[in-house]
Amino acid sequence: MSAETQAPVALELREVRGPSATGGGRRRFFDLLWLISATEFKKSFHGTAFGYLWSLMRPLMLFAVLLVVFTRIFKFDVPNYPVLLLLNLVVFGLFQEGTGAGVGSVLAQEGIVRKTQFPRLVIPLSSVMVAFFTMSLNLIAVFAFILIYGVDPKWTWLLLPVILLLVFILTCAVSLLLSALNVRFRDVAVIWVVIAQVLFYATPIIYPFEFIEAGVLRDLLIANPLTLIFEQARVWIIDPGAPSALDVAGSWVAVLPATAIYIATCVLGVWVFKREAPKIAERL
Amino acid sequence: MAVETSQDGPASTRGRDFDAEPVVIEARGVSKSFRLSVNKVNSLKELVTTFSQSDYKELRALQEVSFDVRRGEFFGIVGRNGSGKSTLLKVLASIYAADAGTVRMAGRLAPFIELGVGFNPELTARENVELNGVMMGLERREARGRLGAVLEFAELEEFVDMKLKNYSSGMLVRLAFSVMIQSDAEILLIDEVLAVGDAAFQQKCADVFHEMRDSERTVILVTHDMGAVEHYCHRAMLLHDGEVKAVGDPGEVARKYLRLNFESAPSSGGDSLGEVADIVVEDAWLEDDSGARVTNVEKGKDLHFCAQLEAKRDVEGPTFGFSLANADDVEVTGFGVAPDDLPQRVVAGQRLKIRAKVENRLAPGRYIVRCWIHRNQNIANLVLYSPHVLDFVVFGKGEPGVAFFDREVRLELEGGEG
Numbered sequence: 032m033s034a035e036t037q038a039p040v041a042l043e044l045r046e047v048r049g050p051s052a053t054g055g056g057r058r059r060f061f062d063l064l065w066l067i068s069a070t071e072f073k074k075s076f077h078g079t080a081f082g083y084l085w086s087l088m089r090p091l092m093l094f095a096v097l098l099v100v101f102t103r104i105f106k107f108d109v110p111n112y113p114v115l116l117l118l119n120l121v122v123f124g125l126f127q128e129g130t131g132a133g134v135g136s137v138l139a140q141e142g143i144v145r146k147t148q149f150p151r152l153v154i155p156l157s158s159v160m161v162a163f164f165t166m167s168l169n170l171i172a173v174f175a176f177i178l179i180y181g182v183d184p185k186w187t188w189l190l191l192p193v194i195l196l197l198v199f200i201l202t203c204a205v206s207l208l209l210s211a212l213n214v215r216f217r218d219v220a221v222i223w224v225v226i227a228q229v230l231f232y233a234t235p236i237i238y239p240f241e242f243i244e245a246g247v248l249r250d251l252l253i254a255n256p257l258t259l260i261f262e263q264a265r266v267w268i269i270d271p272g273a274p275s276a277l278d279v280a281g282s283w284v285a286v287l288p289a290t291a292i293y294i295a296t297c298v299l300g301v302w303v304f305k306r307e308a309p310k311i312a313e314r315l
Numbered sequence: 316m317a318v319e320t321s322q323d324g325p326a327s328t329r330g331r332d333f334d335a336e337p338v339v340i341e342a343r344g345v346s347k348s349f350r351l352s353v354n355k356v357n358s359l360k361e362l363v364t365t366f367s368q369s370d371y372k373e374l375r376a377l378q379e380v381s382f383d384v385r386r387g388e389f390f391g392i393v394g395r396n397g398s399g400k401s402t403l404l405k406v407l408a409s410i411y412a413a414d415a416g417t418v419r420m421a422g423r424l425a426p427f428i429e430l431g432v433g434f435n436p437e438l439t440a441r442e443n444v445e446l447n448g449v450m451m452g453l454e455r456r457e458a459r460g461r462l463g464a465v466l467e468f469a470e471l472e473e474f475v476d477m478k479l480k481n482y483s484s485g486m487l488v489r490l491a492f493s494v495m496i497q498s499d500a501e502i503l504l505i506d507e508v509l510a511v512g513d514a515a516f517q518q519k520c521a522d523v524f525h526e527m528r529d530s531e532r533t534v535i536l537v538t539h540d541m542g543a544v545e546h547y548c549h550r551a552m553l554l555h556d557g558e559v560k561a562v563g564d565p566g567e568v569a570r571k572y573l574r575l576n577f578e579s580a581p582s583s584g585g586d587s588l589g590e591v592a593d594i595v596v597e598d599a600w601l602e603d604d605s606g607a608r609v610t611n612v613e614k615g616k617d618l619h620f621c622a623q624l625e626a627k628r629d630v631e632g633p634t635f636g637f638s639l640a641n642a643d644d645v646e647v648t649g650f651g652v653a654p655d656d657l658p659q660r661v662v663a664g665q666r667l668k669i670r671a672k673v674e675n676r677l678a679p680g681r682y683i684v685r686c687w688i689h690r691n692q693n694i695a696n697l698v699l700y701s702p703h704v705l706d707f708v709v710f711g712k713g714e715p716g717v718a719f720f721d722r723e724v725r726l727e728l729e730g731g732e733g
Contacts, residue, residue, distance in 0.1 A: 041337050041338070042337040042338070042339060042386070042421035042422070043421055044338070044339075044341055044419035044420060044421045045419060045420060045421065046417055046418070046419050047406075047407065047409055047417075047418040047419065047420055048409070048412075049406070049409050049411065049412030049413060050409050050410055050411065050412060054409060055409075055426070055452070056452070058454070059449065059450075059452055062449045062454070062455055063449055063450065066445065066446055066449055066455065067446070070435065070438055070442055070446070074437050074438070142432050143432060143433060144410075145410065146410070146427065146428055146429045146432035147408075147410070147426050147427050147428070147432055147433055147450060148408050148409040148410055148424070148426035149426065149450065216357070216358050216359045217357050217358050218358040218359050218360055219359065222359070309412040310412070312405070312410045312411055313349065313411060
């Protein structure tokens, strides 16, 4: 540059808006989300061929134990119970593992949050993505089992993505809420382990819905959005004769509480995370 | 203390005229406070069991900070611990949100303030370079394309598929620094980068910094190291208690920083804390054989240490001692003013200059000079202890241990087939 006295060429200055949930450009956001999810997922295989088998072991072991308990000891008489149980376990695994990893994710990535300008939203979302990848792989095994077991393929299988999307969105929302709260209150992660366990039993995973008699317990179960999602999955994938989500609830009006809870959770999760995101670095 | 701004003449910008360059960073009235609760509520349980939450202390980390940085400038931010300089850097980097004021920027900013923070130890260098590139704002393909150049600069080509957890700390630093300089970022924010790596790599970094000084890239360097400030920066800014105390010529800012530091160094001359010591170190520096100020010394070259002192009050029988400590806080050697040279007394306002020539057997690395002043020729009567009057780097081929000595080593083989 010459030192002649010329007026400085003014460059366009953009305001720095500080940290946010998504800051730093859309492409960078999705690149980071994909890259971090994919590498974390790869890491979960420990770089070995056995890695995948190990990740499949957990739901399969649980499945085997529950199957023995409920067919040999409690003698459930439910059509296609083994494959229903397996499907439920794997899909609920997305929620359980996604939120379980999501709740502590922001705290675990302290270095990145405190030392880099990083779209905070990527952190809990990538935890859910990893759980989603794991579940997708497990679903391949599930469908192999379903076919071997003798359940005929149906066109409603194509509706599976609707089920997965509903569970995925709820898992993201809960992870956002919990990961943001966990920065403020470090015992949220501990409490969530208990609540997730309660939700596991408060959703018809290991038992079929129709075993629950009408009453307060049944009303509570209907208010759980996961109940309706899992019952609909049962109709679409395993047993067209099973009660659909609408049948389970009894009427359109009875679907409303679960729908309201679902939407409220999503709104709350996004709202809390967005509100907390700019302050996360200071609170760590 | 008033804000003093020195002239931005060509002298201070060392031959480059930045008046013709556009402003790329503009900060106006940036303030940031932290609420530190006396009993911090860290869990839901405590929230329920703690009744009063009103015990907050307000820490004002930044107060109305305003400055401009022009394109291509190497801009230093100095200040003591807690002066707000790291907070300012985090506000610039969008890690913290400012409470008030605006920051505006033109150009792509490197989003890191520390080397290697985005690294994942479980991943290989290849994967980490891509991840880091994307964090820097590159497209994934671009980031992969940089791999070769990054590894070449870091001299780590053979370790491309090794997981970072198996890297030595020196290798990590080299990789991190290399990723940073190979990014396209036009504005770099660097927090104390010079304090890492071995002496040989520090030298390489120093070369890159010199290149950056003369490039279009804008660099903001936050450091304690006045040597680095004087060496690299075109301009510098002194922060103290969150306020801008001075902006301008790096040498002048560095001297103000040192003065500020020594004025508030603990003095046992008076009992009350914060009192100015009876003798203060105004300035301390190293010179080379020709008498020019230097910040780095080549291995084996004599150290010419100089210090400028001023007596604030009369002191009887003063003694002056210095020691050199390495980066591990080990005191390697020390020296003092010979008894014959010591004055009977110094009077208020008197200035003293100390010059010491010290044979340099120091192993390459970073060293800190400490200073002790006593009265009545009695080490029980401390006038001043300053743990950090100066730091410098000895560069050259690495040596085991803290010092090296001339040696002659021979090997003779006896017996065998002969």
